[in-house]
Amino acid sequence: MRKIRLGCSDLEVPPVAVGFWRLNRNTDVRTAEEFIRTAMENGGNFFDHADIYGKGEAEKIFAEAVHMSPAVREKMIIQTKCGIVPGVKFDFSRDYIISAVEGSLKRLNTDYIDVLLLHRPDTFMEPEEVCEAFDSLKSSGKVRYFGVSNENVWQMEYLRRNLNVPIVANQMQLSIAHCPMIQSGLNVNMFNESAVERGSGIIEYCRMNNITIQTWSPFQHGFGAGTFIDNPDYKELNDKLEEIAEAHGVSKTTVVMSWNISHPAKMQGITGTLKKERVAECLKAADLTLTREEWYAIYMSAGNILP
Numbered sequence: 001m002r003k004i005r006l007g008c009s010d011l012e013v014p015p016v017a018v019g020f021w022r023l024n025r026n027t028d029v030r031t032a033e034e035f036i037r038t039a040m041e042n043g044g045n046f047f048d049h050a051d052i053y054g055k056g057e058a059e060k061i062f063a064e065a066v067h068m069s070p071a072v073r074e075k076m077i078i079q080t081k082c083g084i085v086p087g088v089k090f091d092f093s094r095d096y097i098i099s100a101v102e103g104s105l106k107r108l109n110t111d112y113i114d115v116l117l118l119h120r121p122d123t124f125m126e127p128e129e130v131c132e133a134f135d136s137l138k139s140s141g142k143v144r145y146f147g148v149s150n151e152n153v154w155q156m157e158y159l160r161r162n163l164n165v166p167i168v169a170n171q172m173q174l175s176i177a178h179c180p181m182i183q184s185g186l187n188v189n190m191f192n193e194s195a196v197e198r199g200s201g202i203i204e205y206c207r208m209n210n211i212t213i214q215t216w217s218p219f220q221h222g223f224g225a226g227t228f229i230d231n232p233d234y235k236e237l238n239d240k241l242e243e244i245a246e247a248h249g250v251s252k253t254t255v256v257m258s259w260n261i262s263h264p265a266k267m268q269g270i271t272g273t274l275k276k277e278r279v280a281e282c283l284k285a286a287d288l289t290l291t292r293e294e295w296y297a298i299y300m301s302a303g304n305i306l307p
Contacts, residue, residue, distance in 0.1 A: 001043030001286045004266050007168030008210040009145045011114065013077055015261045015286045017046040017214065018279060019270040023061055024054035027274065032065035038276035040075070042283040048171075048214075048270050049108070050081035050119055051100050059107035068109040080104045081119035081149060081171075090122035097133035101142060117147045117171055121155050127162035134165050147171070147211070152200040156211070170206060171214040171270070176237065176259055176302045177221035177228045183304060190307050203265050213267045218260045219253075228302070229256065240301035244294055253278060257285035259298050 003012040018039045023032065039045075049059050059080065066072050082100035083092055091097075101116060116137065118130070137143040147169035148156060160167055174181065180198035187194040206213050221228040228234040229241070229252055241252040248255070260269040271282045290298070300306065 001283070004212070004268065006115070006145070006268070007147070007212045008166050009115075009168045011077060011145065011168075013046045013268065014043055014283070015266070015268055016044060016257060016283050017048045017079070017268055017270045018044045019048040019216065019272050020058045020062060020274075021050065021053045021272060022274050023058040025057050025061070027061060029061065029065055031274070032061060035274055035276045035279065036062070036066055039279050039283065042280050043286065044271075044279065044283045045075060046077045046079070046268075048079050049104070050084075051104050051107075052084050052086055052119070056103075056107075059104055063107065063109040073110050077114045078108060078110065079115035079117065079169075080108070080113055081117040083119040083122060090120055090124070092118055092122040092125040092130050094129040094133040094136075097130065098136060101137055105142060112141055113143045115145045115147060115169065116143045117149045117169060118151075120150045121148075121152075125159070127159050130159060131163050134163060138165055145169075149214075149216075153202060153205045154200070156205070156209075160209070167209075167211055169212045169214050169268075170202070171216055172202065173217050173220075173223070174213070174215035174260060174267070175218045175220055175228070176256065176298055176304075177234065178217070179299075179304065182299075187305070187307050192305065192307070194305055194307075203263075207265050213265060214270055215260045215267050216270045217272060218269050219256055219272070229253065234302065237298070237302045240298055244290070244298065248288060250284060250288060251281045253281040254284045254288060255290070255298070257282045258288040258290050259295060261285060262288075262290040262295055 004015050006013045134146050145168045146165050147167050149171035181202050183194040184197050219227040241255050245252045245255045257269050
């Protein structure tokens with residue numbers, strides 16, 4: 001499997017990360033073991049977590065499923081996120097970040113986290129506190145690299161100016177049917193709906209500052225609205241996906257993930273499935289690069305316009 005550099009870090013990572021937001025106590029441990037084994041066998045050793053996934057249990061279940069040990073840990077790249085207190089607040093205070101990381105380390109049964117992301121913006125953020133937390137976690141060896149999620153250009157810039165460590169990643173929602181950061185860039189100075197500035201130049205900013213965009217929900221057509229694959233409301237898109245999938249001898253799932261990671265920004269797609277067959281199809285996208293013509297044809301088949 002080909003690899004990409006995660007931001008300005010020294011981590012060489014798969015262009016497809018394996019996400020665990022669906023993992024919870026209703027998941028049979030044996031099923032989780034088989035799923036993770038399938039991912040690893042197909043080159044998927046980058047695992048994306050958050051302290052709130054599975055209502056706080058996903059990290060613990062993951063560690064149980066892989067029988068975490070130093071020998072197992074060294075084969076993996078583990079990322080987790082913190083900062084959300086569900087239904088209550090966002091919290092980027094120094095004490096909360098450090099406490100959240102300690103909790104994740106315990107649940108993951110590991111001494112260190114490769115990448116820690118701040119999970120959505122906190123309007124009460126004091127960047128000096130974030131800096132203190134990151135410096136402490138870095139110097140203690142508990143976290144190696146840091147990033148954010150769902151942040152716009154100015155939020156990242158404000159934070160970066162106060163940090164002693166670089167931001168290596170920004171996790172953003174992106175799919176063929178949910179791509180405002182791409183639409184606004186293609187419809188500059190137009191009066192149509194696609195020209196509304198929702199992406200704030202995130203792609204260009206991240207490319208200029210060597211920040212990897214990680215794309216979540218690459219198969220969704222809205223926020224938790226469901227997948228567009230085999231959805232009758234997206235017939236033209238599915239027809240185009242089927243055409244290109246047949247041409248390459250892969251599944252539509254592989255083509256969709258390839259659409260996300262074929263962009264020259266070298267984004268990293270994040271899976272959201274717990275089905276081993278589907279994660280294998282997602283990981284195959286690492287070795288499929290769509291042509292410019294194929295990429296734009298898929299983009300337009302979802303109803304996105306070119307001015």
